[in-house]
Amino acid sequence: xxxxxxxxxxxxxxxxxxxxxxxxxxxxxxxxxxxxxxxxxxxxxxxxxxxxxxxxxxxxxxxxxxxxxxxxxxxxxxxxxxxxxxxxxxxxxxxxxxxxxxxxxxxxxxxxxxxxxxxxxxxxxxxxxxxxxxxxxxxxxxxxxxxxxxxxxxxxxxxxxxxxxxxxxxxxxxxxxxxxxxxxxxxxxxxxxxxxxxxxxxxxxxxxxxxxxxxxxxxxxxxxxxxxxxxxxxxxxxxxxxxxxxxxxxxxxxxxxxxxxxxxxxxxxxxxxxxxxxxxxxxxxxxxxxxxxxxxxxxxxxxxxxxxxxxxxxxxxxxxxxxxxxxxxxxxxxxxx
Amino acid sequence: xxxxxxxxxxxxxxxxxxxxxxxxxxxxxxxxxxxxxxxxxxxxxxxxxxxxxxxxxxxxxxxxxxxxxxxxxxxxxxxxxxxxxxxxxxxxxxxxxxxxxxxxxxxxxxxxxxxxxxxxxxxxxxxxxxxxxxxxxxxxxxxxxxxxxxxxxxxxxxxxxxxxxxxxxxxxxxxxxxxxxxxxxxxxxxxxxxxxxxxxxxxxxxxxxxxxxxxxxxxxxxxxxxxxxxxxxxxxxxxxxxxxxxxxxxxxxxxxxxxxxxxxxxxxxxxxxxxxxxxxxxxxxxxxxxxxxxxxxxxxxxxxxxxxxxxxxxxxxxxxxxxxxxxxxxxxxxxxxxxxxxxxxxxxxxxxxxxxxxxxxxxxxxxxxxxxxxxxxxxxxxxxxxxxxxxxxxxxxxxxxxxxxxxxxxxxxxxx
Numbered sequence: 001x002x003x004x005x006x007x008x009x010x011x012x013x014x015x016x017x018x019x020x021x022x023x024x025x026x027x028x029x030x031x032x033x034x035x036x037x038x039x040x041x042x043x044x045x046x047x048x049x050x051x052x053x054x055x056x057x058x059x060x061x062x063x064x065x066x067x068x069x070x071x072x073x074x075x076x077x078x079x080x081x082x083x084x085x086x087x088x089x090x091x092x093x094x095x096x097x098x099x100x101x102x103x104x105x106x107x108x109x110x111x112x113x114x115x116x117x118x119x120x121x122x123x124x125x126x127x128x129x130x131x132x133x134x135x136x137x138x139x140x141x142x143x144x145x146x147x148x149x150x151x152x153x154x155x156x157x158x159x160x161x162x163x164x165x166x167x168x169x170x171x172x173x174x175x176x177x178x179x180x181x182x183x184x185x186x187x188x189x190x191x192x193x194x195x196x197x198x199x200x201x202x203x204x205x206x207x208x209x210x211x212x213x214x215x216x217x218x219x220x221x222x223x224x225x226x227x228x229x230x231x232x233x234x235x236x237x238x239x240x241x242x243x244x245x246x247x248x249x250x251x252x253x254x255x256x257x258x259x260x261x262x263x264x265x266x267x268x269x270x271x272x273x274x275x276x277x278x279x280x281x282x283x284x285x286x287x288x289x290x291x292x293x294x295x296x297x298x299x300x301x302x303x304x305x306x307x308x309x310x311x312x313x314x315x316x317x318x319x320x321x322x323x324x325x326x327x328x329x330x331x332x333x334x335x336x337x
Numbered sequence: 338x339x340x341x342x343x344x345x346x347x348x349x350x351x352x353x354x355x356x357x358x359x360x361x362x363x364x365x366x367x368x369x370x371x372x373x374x375x376x377x378x379x380x381x382x383x384x385x386x387x388x389x390x391x392x393x394x395x396x397x398x399x400x401x402x403x404x405x406x407x408x409x410x411x412x413x414x415x416x417x418x419x420x421x422x423x424x425x426x427x428x429x430x431x432x433x434x435x436x437x438x439x440x441x442x443x444x445x446x447x448x449x450x451x452x453x454x455x456x457x458x459x460x461x462x463x464x465x466x467x468x469x470x471x472x473x474x475x476x477x478x479x480x481x482x483x484x485x486x487x488x489x490x491x492x493x494x495x496x497x498x499x500x501x502x503x504x505x506x507x508x509x510x511x512x513x514x515x516x517x518x519x520x521x522x523x524x525x526x527x528x529x530x531x532x533x534x535x536x537x538x539x540x541x542x543x544x545x546x547x548x549x550x551x552x553x554x555x556x557x558x559x560x561x562x563x564x565x566x567x568x569x570x571x572x573x574x575x576x577x578x579x580x581x582x583x584x585x586x587x588x589x590x591x592x593x594x595x596x597x598x599x600x601x602x603x604x605x606x607x608x609x610x611x612x613x614x615x616x617x618x619x620x621x622x623x624x625x626x627x628x629x630x631x632x633x634x635x636x637x638x639x640x641x642x643x644x645x646x647x648x649x650x651x652x653x654x655x656x657x658x659x660x661x662x663x664x665x666x667x668x669x670x671x672x673x674x675x676x677x678x679x680x681x682x683x684x685x686x687x688x689x690x691x692x693x694x695x696x697x698x699x700x701x702x703x704x705x706x707x708x709x710x711x712x713x714x715x716x717x718x719x720x721x722x723x724x725x726x727x728x729x730x731x732x733x734x735x736x737x738x739x740x741x742x743x744x745x746x747x748x749x750x751x752x753x
Contacts (some may be wrong), residue, residue, distance in 0.1 A: 018751055022696070022699075056467050056468065065465055067463075068467065074487075076485045077487050077492075077496055078486055080484045080486075080496055081618055082496050082500065082501045083483055083502045083503060085501075085503030085504075086503075104753055140426070172706055219391070256751075258752070263636060270751065272750055272751065273696070273750075
């Protein structure tokens with residue numbers, strides 16, 4: 001019993017897995033749960049309890065056969081694992097920010113009490129980093145390479161310079177929006193301190209915001225971007241690739257979306273499909289424990305400060321919010337024209 | 338138990354006015370009757386036959402029982418309803434306990450008068466005393482076999498044999514069936530028979546977990562079925578293997594088995610010997626539904642474009658393809674044929690690839706393409722057979738086929 005309880009207590013916290021492309025994230029969660037349950041249930045079973053029973057038996061007494069009760073110790077079969085069934089039938093596993101089926105990369109899961117940490121992580125509004133591959137010359141209805149083809153274009157005129165100019169514009173407009181949404185007066189000491197720590201970011205739900213974007217590789221028709229962003233979906237990133245293609249007077253589709261960082265979980269922490277077992281997951285939880293704690297504390301202190309700020313500058317913030325109302329994600333990218 | 342105590346206390350108050358000795362006597366009598374009724378109800382659980390229970394309770398109906406108990410007659414044998422019904426008498430007792438005024442209890446006692454009265458102060462012999470069971474009574478009805486396992490010889494022996502009761506009780510009617518069996522009379526014979534057929538000791542537990550119903554099948558029928566299999570020239574080992582791998586095989590009637598064997602021979606166009614080999618390798622084919630098998634066969638021909646003799650070759654090598662998931666099969670084939678560019682005749686030679694997961698094939702193929710080693714044409718140098726591609730574990734695959742380190746492979750997987 002002790003071994004199992006220890007096993008269970010070892011499973012409280014956050015860990016990251018590497019989601020392969022083509023598998024739904026809910027399937028990944030279910031697979032991890034199934035594997036963990038299988039291993040937990042195959043752990044050494046506790047010895048079956050004994051109970052004392054009085055059984056009637058015939059004994060050869062001095063007056064012939066006599067019926068008496070004898071004390072016997074019998075195992076309690078009702079507690080036998082074959083009667084009771086498996087000890088663990090489900091585990092509480094929560095998923096962090098989702099990845100859609102086509103995309104791959106770091107996918108955070110929380111076990112046991114870790115599910116609460118997932119909420120904290122959501123409230124911390126941490127940035128995530130992606131690498132995105134694009135392909136010039138095509139446009140499809142869902143912006144990915146598997147969608148229905150809409151048009152074909154030439155891309156001879158596209159150069160790296162032109163691409164980087166567009167990227168700079170995207171980063172510029174998004175940076176402006178980021179400052180606006182983070183409700184901060186840039187001319188204050190407080191803003192300076194936050195900026196030094198790199199913590200300027202909105203603390204409530206906003207449209208997707210790109211905090212950094214750069215070109216990793218440019219070899220027409222292929223190109224690869226690295227995007228760091230907030231509150232995004234994978235489909236939004238595909239749309240960005242599509243719009244970059246349009247801006248370059250061409251078209252492009254997205255061939256791969258791969259998350260390389262989710263908050264404080266990087267690619268190195270992510271467990272591959274073949275490594276999903278009890279031991280590895282427990283080690284991974286242990287390793288990430290301190291990192292999660294520090295990271296969440298840092299963002300919470302920032303949040304507390306921003307909360308104070310919020311009350312101070314209620315009016316300012318409100319007027320600013322009004323001016324940004326009705327501005328959607330696509331507006332942000334279209335503004336750069 | 339709490340309910341009993343309540344019941345007795347109610348009667349206690351009802352007979353308070355009469356003299357004390359009398360009341361004790363009556364209490365004892367009612368207690369006895371309750372015990373009997375209780376045993377009756379447990380018995381009725383064991384044999385599902387509610388009429389027995391009904392007879393025991395007939396005297397009650399005149400007093401207060403509602404219409405619900407009567408409805409139990411109509412639904413004999415149905416598991417869910419019978420379990421509900423078995424629970425229902427408790428409610429009736431409770432209702433009765435609340436409703437009955439003291440005058441009614443007098444009539445109750447009169448009705449129960451046929452049990453011989455005995456005094457609480459009456460001396461009983463040692464023999465009788467020993468036989469009094471001082472354990473809590475079995476529950477009237479239950480959703481699990483856990484409540485009965487410690488008190489039922491059959492169940493406890495089956496557990497020690499390795500039967501997973503937690504799984505058996507989920508099968509329809511299986512719980513009632515096991516409770517009704519007598520180990521010495523019913524179970525022992527069939528276990529010995531199974532052992533004679535060739536089911537090994539350690540397989541008996543899992544076997545009965547899957548098919549507990551075989552314990553209720555007529556012995557003669559079992560013998561004719563085995564004789565039938567032997568008449569179809571299945572060897573002793575073959576029969577043993579088939580029976581232990583497909584526990585439901587012996588629950589099928591001879592005609593049905595014959596039909597199914599005929600199906601494989603006719604539809605798949607296999608020779609007698611090949612059919613026999615196929616069925617011995619995957620006896621699940623005989624006990625499962627034939628519809629998916631037909632569909633898979635059609636799909637291989639129409640969708641995947643294999644020729645008839647090619648499918649026959651594949652099926653003799655991996656019979657599992659007939660029971661595989663259609664969607665997964667098409668996906669794997671699509672990837673192998675259209676992305677990796679492997680023609681049909683090579684796939685026919687290495688059908689093992691259809692057994693492996695698509696993700697595994699994909700990952701390895703991509704790694705080999707990345708290294709520039711993806712060459713599946715046997716006519717050209719540095720040829721990699723499909724068998725090698727999928728059957729090896731990661732470490733062996735990396736060192737022998739990809740000629741790279743496992744670390745590199747893992748790094749590559751994280752870039753997908």
